[in-house]
Amino acid sequence: MDDLDKFCCQNKKCPQYGVRGEKNIRVRDDYGPNNTRLLYCLVCKKQPVLRPNNFSERRGTVFFGSRLPEETVVSILEHVVEGTGMRKTGRLLNVDPDTVSRYTRLAGEHAEQLHDELVMNGVLMSRRF
Numbered sequence: 001m002d003d004l005d006k007f008c009c010q011n012k013k014c015p016q017y018g019v020r021g022e023k024n025i026r027v028r029d030d031y032g033p034n035n036t037r038l039l040y041c042l043v044c045k046k047q048p049v050l051r052p053n054n055f056s057e058r059r060g061t062v063f064f065g066s067r068l069p070e071e072t073v074v075s076i077l078e079h080v081v082e083g084t085g086m087r088k089t090g091r092l093l094n095v096d097p098d099t100v101s102r103y104t105r106l107a108g109e110h111a112e113q114l115h116d117e118l119v120m121n122g123v124l125m126s127r128r129f
């Protein structure tokens with residue numbers, strides 16, 4: 001599977017909005033300390049009326065706009081998943097407990113969106129009540 005197949009157009013007016021694996025996503029550039037890729041949609045590019053936007057490959061994820069190193073964010077979430085409290089995780093990783101709370105909340109929101117998308121696409125069966 002092409003790595004870019006994980007991404008989809010972020011423009012709600014585009015017919016390919018939210019659709020993955022259609023080979024319409026391309027890399028424009030990369031930027032920042034983590035070499036985050038700036039992506040764009042070929043379908044939007046061919047139809048200027050759609051007002052195409054470049055978007056970060058991290059958009060919609062816990063890493064978007066993060067100033068912490070990626071390894072630290074992952075480590076925060078690993079600690080929380082293992083049941084380590086917010087304050088304890090903050091002390092172990094030398095970050096503010098509020099930062100731990102914020103990333104935990106962001107990861108939860110992302111997981112919820114992902115869950116809903118997988119259910120919508122029939123990949124997962126919903127167990128929500």
Ligand SMILES: [Zn+2]
Nearest residue numbers: 009014041044
């Ligand atoms: Zn598009």
